[in-house]
Amino acid sequence: MIRPDAPILLEIQGLHASVDEQPILNGVNLTIRAGEIHAVMGRNGSGKSTLSKVLAGHPAYTVTAGSVRYQDVNLLELEPEQRARIGLFLGFQYPVEIPGVSNLEFLRVATNARRQERGDDELDTFAFEDLVRERLNVVQMDPAFLERSVNQGFSGGEKKRNEILQMALLEPLVAILDETDSGLDIDALRIVASGVNQLAGPHTATLLITHYQRLLDLITPDFVHVMAAGRILRSGGKELALELERTGYDWVDAELARQPVEVP
């Protein structure tokens, strides 16, 4: 939903970032307003996943230039957990397994950390169980997964559902979903997409990072951005994704040659 007067939730300006001194992001600009769904597409290695990790504050990446404002705070100054508590959510492409840590306990601690930030009461074990069982419906997940260790032994699809379950519990303002569609069969993809659609609303925004059109058939983006060589090369509406589906990414090289990378 595009409303030009809606408040800006996330504003990325001239963002450069590197890992092991290797520049990956080379000047990303992106503005996201409440109610919008953005899709970032691009080939492998274009910097899409890096963008999501930098926004979430992964310690392996160093921001070398640029700024990211989230509502009225400087996002880059915050620890990863602080970013999560104020409503930024990253759905991981490859959620890690954490043996020994109970999924239910993890979800409860995370949910309470977010609730505390918003001034809500903490949920005790019983109240939380009620909440989590209700939210399980969003992703049609088997409650048995609550009793296991975080992501341990989950299939690819189960891991992704667990990610969306976390999103449903944390109620983020800005959700970044990194290749949430990868490794999912069509049924799982539908469930995940429907979860995302249920959670999207006029006051929140979603940033989908994806390779393929198929996710965008299920979640309609308001804006599509094509990333290459660490920046956004082109932006457009949902028709841009369809065009990519037809033409592929070959035009990107020609375009890149015309727009040399700026050095910060």
Next chain:
Amino acid sequence: MAGSTAWLEGLAGAPVPSRRLEDWRFTDLTALAAIHPKLAMAPDPLAGVTLPAGVSRLSSEAVEALLGRALHANHSEQHWLVQLNQGIQPAVVGLGVSGAAQPLELICDAGEAEGLVPWRILLVLEEGASLELLQVQRSSGANATTVITEVLLGAGSELRLGSLGLGDRQACLLTHLAVEQAPGSTLALTSASAGWALSRFEPRVVQSHGAAHTQMRSLQWVDDQQCADTHSAIRFDGPGGTLDQLHKAVADGAARSVFNGAISVPRAAQQTEASQLSRSLLLSDRARIDTKPQLEIVADDVRCAHGATVSRLQQDELFYLQSRGIAAAQASRLLLRGFCDEVLRGLPAAAATWRPLERLLGADTQLSPDPEQPAAPLGKV
């Protein structure tokens, strides 16, 4: 029959290890005392051997420059087996390898000699060289064989090393192997021993800068009053090395099997991946098995796992075979064959002529009357 081991102390310049020492706690050296106290002439393992292309004798200068280096790198100098062999100063068989060499076999045959028979071998693989070598230690009399083998593996070189010890019930085998691996080198060591009154095998490997690959497969089989002891030690002195170690033992009669496997992963050895598995079969209630993995880690980004099992043959597997009409004794032999074969099949091809499996299990290992019966489905012990 019990003689004295004082003469060995004289040779080694150090007392025969006492069982109060942790490294010798379970190893009964009385069989050594029965050996006639004299030095015997060790036949030249290269006599009558045509060295394959790519393998040449090292010059005496090269031997002088390189001898002792692998021992030093493995902190082996103070080990009693090394002191004993060095005290005797046997002639050094020095071999250099460049390029991809054809397989080679080195036979140290103590035969029926009486006394102590010493060998010392130095093997140097140049950068990128590769070799398949089978070392055979044999005895058919009341003697003690001492062999030190030093191996220097240059960057990117590959050595497939088989060590086959086929003993005599009166004979002792004392072998120390010290390998220094440069980065990118690969060592695939397979050893098997059986038939000795006493055998002590000390394979030691250091990956001097990490980033090398070590695979070790060993099998020791003891029966009657025999004692076999393997003390392995692997150290990673740099990052990114791998180790895949499997040690197997079978103890029957009133025999004793000892395994001590040390793995050391110091701080410099980040990203090491090491695994060690020790599997022992105890076939008699008079035999005994002692195993002790020894893992020492001071690096956090490593993956090290080890495991050990001691048991008899799996009863459900035995039952399965019996339910197909195979007699219990033969079913056991078949399972044992599978157990041993997992190690033995790693030996260089030349080992086949020594028929190691038949020596371990007796002639009756084949399913008669059809000796071509495939062993594969029976091999999963």
Next chain:
Amino acid sequence: MSSAATVGDLVSQPYKYGFVTDIETEKIAKGLSEDVVRLISAKKEEPAFLLDFRLRAYRQWLRMTEPDWATLGYPAIDYQDIIYYAAPKQQQKKASLDEVDPKLLETFEKLGIPLSEQKRLSNVAVDAVFDSVSIATTYKEKLAEHGVIFSSISEAVKEHAELVERYLGTVVPSGDNFFAALNSAVFSDGSFVFIPKGVECPMELSTYFRINSGDTGQFERTLIVAEEGASVSYLEGCTAPMFDTNQLHAAVVELVVLDDASIKYSTVQNWYAGDENGVGGIYNFVTKRGQCRGERSKISWTQVETGSAITWKYPSCVLQGADSVGEFYSVALTNHRQQADTGTKMIHVGPRTRSTIVSKGISAGHSVNSYRGLVQIGPKAVGARNYSQCDSMLIGDQAGANTYPYIRCQQPEASVEHEASTCRISADQLFYLQSRGIGFEEAVSMMVSGFCRDVFNQLPMEFAAEADKLLALKLEGSVG
């Protein structure tokens, strides 16, 4: 209060039991001799059999040398520079708690062990040992109604001499090892528990050991006997003040279990560990052993070892009775310059005996943490089974984790299985938890307690949460 805040509070406090109670203490002169052994025995008005036991041990000790096989490094201990007997000046143990020096009651209250009638824990009976002496035992009368004896060992020597004489030193003989011999010669106090035939002890029993004096060695002795069909769960806790010298603690624990009986023995060890440079801290050299004498008897050791500069401790089970069961669940955490060499021995003697070992070692800072265990299957242990699992977690690249699992097997109809692994807290796992709003320290603490869960599950309920917090506290500042 949020759990995140709890961890915050915890990590802001270093060792919180480091205070010293200012109380007048009666001490004997430093040093050890036959006269000192006689003096201790005389002070405690002991019967002749016990003096003989002590003297025998002392003479054996004189001929022994300190063990050096463990992966430990520490300066030589001067056994003549230690005080072997210290007791708060308060003659005679009081019949009523009202007569106990309020300073002592206050000390234990500060340690979270209220002893007074109004405040004490409702379902845990406590024996409180201060330096060398037991100062109070709660719920004695209530336990006595069930025939359960729970008292200091000094009292037991007087009131139940025949029981003590029958069992003392039968599991850990006076000359068992250097430290056990030392303990047998000079032990001061400790707890005695006797659960008669068929009785299930109606409450948790607990002994709380407090070292207060800076120059005193602590040598307590615990003896627990469960007769046929009896069962008991027992917990010991330990703390000490912060001194920059090292104190020696050499305890002996003996457990005897008869047919169908069981003892569950849990330890939360939090002796002072020394500072981050390794100055000060307790040297903890402890011999703990239980004997499953009866058929179908069971001993379960659970330990959470977080304190001490040096820990040398191998709670063991001798599985004599047919079908008897031994268990060992251990978490050992070392940080800074701590050294721990701990594990267990499972000695399978009888047929169909079973044992389980689960050991979790966490090494941080510059510490060294070794698991050393022995599983021995004797020739008569037909059908015996053991399963062992030893996992190490490394935090930082300066800490050491060693694993030495011995297996000795003489019985073909037995099976022994050992598995070990190492892991660390990976940056990706931490980031994942953080990206869900969980703070750094709490994320670490969640992962550490997840790693230890198999062991914490074995602790009595009241103490599992304590153990969790203790680990978080001990790991302060060691990750990242």
